[in-house]
Amino acid sequence: MNYPVWDVPHLGSGLVIALIAIFHIMIAHFAVGGGLFLPLAEAIALRQNRQEWLAFLPQHSKFFLILTGVFGAVSGVGIWFSIGLASPEGTSTLIHNFVFGWAIEWVFFIVELTTVAVYYYTWGRIPDRLHLQVGWLYAVASFATLVIINGILTFMLTPGQAWLSVAGTGQEPGMFFRAFFNPTYWPSLALRTLSCVALAGVWALVTGSRIDGRQQPVLKRQWIRWSALWLVPGFLLMPVCLWWYVSRVPAEQLQLLQLGISTIGAGTFTQVTRTLLVSVMASATILAVAYLAAYRKPEQFRLGGALTVLLLGLTATGSAEMARELLRKPYVVVDYMYSNGVRKVAIQRDGQTQHELERFNQDGYLARSPWVRAEERQAWNAETAGGGAGDLTHAGEMGLARGELMFRGQCLACHTVDGYRSMRRLLHDRNEQAISNIVAMLHKHEADSPYRAFMPPLVGTQAERDALAAYLNYVAHGQAETNSAGL
Numbered sequence: 001m002n003y004p005v006w007d008v009p010h011l012g013s014g015l016v017i018a019l020i021a022i023f024h025i026m027i028a029h030f031a032v033g034g035g036l037f038l039p040l041a042e043a044i045a046l047r048q049n050r051q052e053w054l055a056f057l058p059q060h061s062k063f064f065l066i067l068t069g070v071f072g073a074v075s076g077v078g079i080w081f082s083i084g085l086a087s088p089e090g091t092s093t094l095i096h097n098f099v100f101g102w103a104i105e106w107v108f109f110i111v112e113l114t115t116v117a118v119y120y121y122t123w124g125r126i127p128d129r130l131h132l133q134v135g136w137l138y139a140v141a142s143f144a145t146l147v148i149i150n151g152i153l154t155f156m157l158t159p160g161q162a163w164l165s166v167a168g169t170g171q172e173p174g175m176f177f178r179a180f181f182n183p184t185y186w187p188s189l190a191l192r193t194l195s196c197v198a199l200a201g202v203w204a205l206v207t208g209s210r211i212d213g214r215q216q217p218v219l220k221r222q223w224i225r226w227s228a229l230w231l232v233p234g235f236l237l238m239p240v241c242l243w244w245y246v247s248r249v250p251a252e253q254l255q256l257l258q259l260g261i262s263t264i265g266a267g268t269f270t271q272v273t274r275t276l277l278v279s280v281m282a283s284a285t286i287l288a289v290a291y292l293a294a295y296r297k298p299e300q301f302r303l304g305g306a307l308t309v310l311l312l313g314l315t316a317t318g319s320a321e322m323a324r325e326l327l328r329k330p331y332v333v334v335d336y337m338y339s340n341g342v343r344k345v346a347i348q349r350d351g352q353t354q355h356e357l358e359r360f361n362q363d364g365y366l367a368r369s370p371w372v373r374a375e376e377r378q379a380w381n382a383e384t385a386g387g388g389a390g391d392l393t394h395a396g397e398m399g400l401a402r403g404e405l406m407f408r409g410q411c412l413a414c415h416t417v418d419g420y421r422s423m424r425r426l427l428h429d430r431n432e433q434a435i436s437n438i439v440a441m442l443h444k445h446e447a448d449s450p451y452r453a454f455m456p457p458l459v460g461t462q463a464e465r466d467a468l469a470a471y472l473n474y475v476a477h478g479q480a481e482t483n484s485a486g487l
């Protein structure tokens, strides 16, 4: 626990990342899909001499420029800030493994941002052919950003045996390409590409809905119908690609999903299953709305209809991304690092093999934490010399503070005290003994523990675990045995 923790009250850091990421993905996928949409539309308009289209396209590309160049770029940086704060160890792993990948990614970002600006500002100012070429250059650069980020994102869920076999040894860079083109790389790229194409259609419906159908009935009909068609490939191919993707996810990660599906009768969906179902249902509704409202009656398609499709698109994209994130629980990088930054894999450092789990259990999770002052550490060591936290009435204040540090270090990645996945709600009905039992179960992390599928093993000495239990009891019932910590 070397880094500071990021405590976001009520929401939790994970949810903040999710909110920024979903907003970003809606725009970033549009940036890629739109990259194909714009030059294709321009090429068709030029070839068939559709003057109305040529007059309207600059408007759509202005909207495109602002949305992707401003909101897309800013939210992308927002993801960096939030993951760096919420999961510093995980972020560091990604940076170390993919330095070269990130560098290439940023080169493409620069090309992307430059060409999109040039494309917009040179409408009617440079020869048509050249303008179209700028559009295609943009399309290639923006697709390349997806090709690269996809390798890093899928790596977290399926780093693959080749990389895992050298993880922690310092030889990881030699496995760059194996880690990059990992088991879920291709199905994920296919899924995301389809989503990009669909979102290009969704956003084009938004600008198309603003065309006045009475003044420009031909343009409106053509544009709306053409935009609606962009939704079709996704709906035809996504189910197959989703199946392909899921078939590449290790069985252990799929447990949560299967647990959910096999218990549908009993009414206890897991979150993964629920979010996946929401995504599928929202997608089906989009197709219905797009066909009935946009394709059948293009002249009457208004902003309200477009925003409905957009909202459904947001729901579908958001829940699909959430399901993917949940699937990765309890890891940041599957089989390598848990969500709370503790490594599962032994690492070689200075010629020695270090098992973080064992070290934390033996020496204490907070033993070397820079967030504990030396005198606090001494007092704590003296108080708990027997092994257990002993009589917490003595160590009460200190124990609660320790417990809180344990909670922050090991639970905060997924829980909050009283908001999202609230500890208070989850523990409210449990008495002190039951809470101690859960803490013990989390620590033992036995093969048949139901928590294993989504929670990492709890590490720390007996005294630290007792302190965590005392703190959780305090959180659940408003007071611990001694309520002197003033928490």
Ligand code: HEC
Pocket (backbone or CB within 6 Å): 329, 330, 331, 339, 340, 407, 410, 411, 412, 413, 414, 415, 421, 426, 427, 438, 442, 454, 455, 456, 458, 472
């Ligand atoms: C990787 C994410 C993750 C981490 C880290 C994590 N949990 Fe959880 N925990 C979950 C999820 C997901 C659930 C299920 C939530 C739900 O049902 O609403 C859960 C549920 C729980 C529950 C309710 C269990 C039940 O049977 O009702 C408790 C208690 C709990 N966690 C305690 C903890 C404690 C204590 C820690 C820190 C030592 C911790 N969790 C760390 C993800 C996590």
